[in-house]
Amino acid sequence: MRDGISLESLGVPTAIIVTTEFVNECVTQRAALGMEDIEPVVVDHPLSSCTDDEIAARAVQAAGQVRRILVGA
Numbered sequence: 728m729r730d731g732i733s734l735e736s737l738g739v740p741t742a743i744i745v746t747t748e749f750v751n752e753c754v755t756q757r758a759a760l761g762m763e764d765i766e767p768v769v770v771d772h773p774l775s776s777c778t779d780d781e782i783a784a785r786a787v788q789a790a791g792q793v794r795r796i797l798v799g800a
Contacts, residue, residue, distance in 0.1 A: 728753055732762045741765075742793040746772035768792040 731743035745753045745767045753767045769792070770785045777785065794800050 728756045742768050742796045744768040748772035
């Protein structure tokens, strides 16, 4: 989260990816750091114990959100 906010503050378009478990923490951090406009990419939790198929599904979940955030499509 902090790395993404640092990049954004430098003008580097960034897609910050979080799992559903950490959305509240993301909202709290971005408010504390004065970057409320940053919209996170949210995927299902967890990631660390996923199978290859589950990781592929998370990538599909993230792809459209990342595209919208980075290029507005």
